[in-house]
Every structure is written in C-alpha cells, then in structure tokens.
Amino acid sequence: MNISVNGQRKTISIAKLTMALEELGYKHMKLATALNGEFISVDERNNTNLKEGDKLEVLSPQQGG
Amino acid sequence: MKDFYGFKPKSQLMLGTAQYPSPSILVSSFKKSNASVATVSLRRESGNINSGNSFWSIIKDLNVKILPNTAGCHTVKEAVTTAHMAREIFNTKWIKLEVIGEEDTLQPDVFGLVEAAKILSEEGFEVFPYTTEDLVVADKLLKSGCKVLMPWGSPIGSGQGLNNIFGLKALRSHFPDIPMIIDAGIGLPSHATRAMEMGFDAVLLNTAVAKAGNPIMMAEAFSHAIVAGALGYQSDPMEPRDMANPSTPIIGKAFL
Numbered sequence: 001m002n003i004s005v006n007g008q009r010k011t012i013s014i015a016k017l018t019m020a021l022e023e024l025g026y027k028h029m030k031l032a033t034a035l036n037g038e039f040i041s042v043d044e045r046n047n048t049n050l051k052e053g054d055k056l057e058v059l060s061p062q063q064g065g
Numbered sequence: 066m067k068d069f070y071g072f073k074p075k076s077q078l079m080l081g082t083a084q085y086p087s088p089s090i091l092v093s094s095f096k097k098s099n100a101s102v103a104t105v106s107l108r109r110e111s112g113n114i115n116s117g118n119s120f121w122s123i124i125k126d127l128n129v130k131i132l133p134n135t136a137g138c139h140t141v142k143e144a145v146t147t148a149h150m151a152r153e154i155f156n157t158k159w160i161k162l163e164v165i166g167e168e169d170t171l172q173p174d175v176f177g178l179v180e181a182a183k184i185l186s187e188e189g190f191e192v193f194p195y196t197t198e199d200l201v202v203a204d205k206l207l208k209s210g211c212k213v214l215m216p217w218g219s220p221i222g223s224g225q226g227l228n229n230i231f232g233l234k235a236l237r238s239h240f241p242d243i244p245m246i247i248d249a250g251i252g253l254p255s256h257a258t259r260a261m262e263m264g265f266d267a268v269l270l271n272t273a274v275a276k277a278g279n280p281i282m283m284a285e286a287f288s289h290a291i292v293a294g295a296l297g298y299q300s301d302p303m304e305p306r307d308m309a310n311p312s313t314p315i316i317g318k319a320f321l
Contacts, residue, residue: 006109006110006111007109024112025112025113026110026112029110029112029115029117029118030117030118030121030154031110031117031154032107032150032151032153032154033150034146034150037142037146038146039146039149039150039153041149041153042153057109058109058110058112059107059108059109059110059117059150059154060107060108060109060110060115060116060117060118060120060121060154061105061106061107061117061120061121061124061154061155062105062106062107062108062116062117062120063081063082063083063084063085063105063106063120064081064082064083064104064105064106064133064134064136065081065082065083065084065104065106065134065136065221065222065271065272
C-alpha cells in the first residue's frame with residue numbers, strides 16, 4: 001500500500017505500524033510517531049494498522065533553541 | 066533562587082543546541098557556559114541517516130536537564146501533539162511551549178498559547194510558555210496551570226536584547242513570586258546581565274552563542290554575565306540620581 005512518510009510517498013507491504021517502521025528502515029531508533037496528526041505511543045504501535053493514503057510522521061531528537 | 070517545577074539549577078543559564086558549527090563546538094560551548102538546561106526539538110527522521118540517535122548520544126552526555134520545545138508549531142493541535150511526542154521520546158514532563166502566530170517576528174500566538182497551556186497542564190505537563198511581556202496573558206497562563214513564565218526579550222534569533230524594558234519590569238513586579246526566564250532575542254552578554262539585574266530568574270539563549278565567531282568563548286562570557294547580573298540584583302543596587310554626588314568626602318578638603 002502507499003502511504004506518506006514524513007511527506008514522502010512510500011510503498012509498504014506490512015500494515016502493522018511496528019513492523020512497517022522496520023520495513024521503512026527505522027530499526028533500533030529513538031523515535032516518536034504520529035498518524036494522520038494523532039500521536040501514536042510506542043505501546044499503541046503494535047495495535048495500529050496502516051491503511052492506504054495514511055500520513056505517518058516519524059520524528060527523532062534534534063537540535064533546538 | 067527560585068526553582069522551576071521543583072528543579073533547582075546549578076546555573077541560571079539555559080542554552081539551546083541548534084546552529085553550532087560542529088557537535089564538538091556544541092559540547093565545548095556547553096561546558097564553558099555552565100548551563101543547567103539544554104533545549105531540544107523533534108524533527109523528521111530519515112531512516113537511513115539516523116541523525117536522531119547521533120544527536121541524542123551527544124546531548125545525554127552533557128549531563129544537563131532536557132527541555133524539549135514545540136518550535137515551529139502554529140496551531141494548538143500541532144503544539145499539543147508535539148508535546149505528547151516529546152514527553153515520550155525524552156521521558157520528561159517539561160515542555161517549552163511555543164505556538165507561533167506571526168512569521169516575521171515569530172511572535173507567540175498568545176490565544177493559542179493559553180489554550181494549549183491549559184490542555185497540557187491538565188494532562189500533567191510542566192509547561193514553560195514562550196510568551197510576550199503582556200500582563201493579562203501572563204495572568205491567564207498562570208491560571209491555566211503554568212508555574213513558570215518565559216517572556217521574550219525580543220524576536221527569536223534577532224539578537225536585539227530586551228526590547229521593552231518597561232513592559233518586562235512591569236511583568237517582573239506584578240508577579241514577584243513566579244519564576245521567569247527571559248527567552249529569545251538575547252544577542253550580547255550585557256543583555257543577559259541586564260535581564261538578571263532586573264530580577265529575572267534565568268536566561269535562555271541559543272543563537273548568540275552558536276552564531277558567534279567563537280562560540281566557546283561567547284559561552285564563557287554568558288556564564289560570567291549571568292552570574293554578574295544575578296549578584297548585582299541580589300546586592301540591592303543604589304538608586305540612580307539625576308545630579309552628581311561626590312564620592313570623595315568634602316569634609317577635610319584643604320582650602321588652597
């Protein structure tokens with residue numbers, strides 16, 4: 001299915017968010033996720049299934065003022 | 066010294082982590098600054114680069130308190146969602162709440178700020194609201210659950226210092242018991258000294274150090290500036306006079 005990841009179109013084969021993150025290359029990373037504008041906690045990822053057209057944001061710690 | 070949600074900092078300088086020429090200069094600047102708090106953000110992660118883990122490994126070794134921000138958020142929803150993400154990733158209730166209302170000045174949208182502060186305070190966050198010197202907004206933020214205020218000195222990254230001395234003095238006087246941090250617009254160590262001499266409890270800055278020609282030296286300068294201002298305030302300064310008053314005694318002067 002096609003989804004948007006950080007504003008870029010990506011094709012994934014796994015619906016479960018936890019697995020999809022691994023498929024997208026996010027392994028062993030300190031990450032926070034939001035799906036269609038809603039925060040998805042680490043605990044919720046395993047119970048969250050992606051669907052066609054979803055907008056996923058994957059964020060990590062970065063510099064800030 | 067006032068505490069910030071129970072945290073008593075070793076120094077009254079809080080430092081941002083953005084725009085340094087290199088990670089090693091960031092680390093050296095922090096060491097020289099003696100800063101007690103580091104601000105950080107959340108940004109999009111590319112799976113290939115893993116920049117987040119690299120950055121985090123540097124920051125956690127600074128051994129300072131982490132204050133995540135909601136920089137760049139323009140709506141209440143964006144700011145609240147970002148705060149939720151920050152709480153999980155940084156494992157802290159602290160959030161530097163920014164809801165930006167205007168692009169040229171990056172002035173806070175104080176209406177959205179109050180709304181977001183109320184939501185987050187009710188959820189148990191310890192909110193550091195980036196606000197203006199407006200007394201009415203300050204009062205509403207406190208009633209929304211904030212126990213710290215962060216009035217701006219001048220627009221973010223401008224380096225103009227304290228643009229509205231009268232307004233900041235009024236804010237400080239009106240809420241004498243509230244911990245207040247001057248955030249944004251500081252360009253020179255003397256600006257930070259001035260803020261501390263006025264009785265503010267800390268100064269948060271980033272660009273003034275990171276974009277200096279020698280960030281490490283500037284960090285050290287700010288460290289001294291903060292201490293000088295705080296000691297000056299605590300020393301109960303003399304009142305200014307309109308006319309001269311000789312400091313050398315008149316009595317005993319020779320008639321020549």
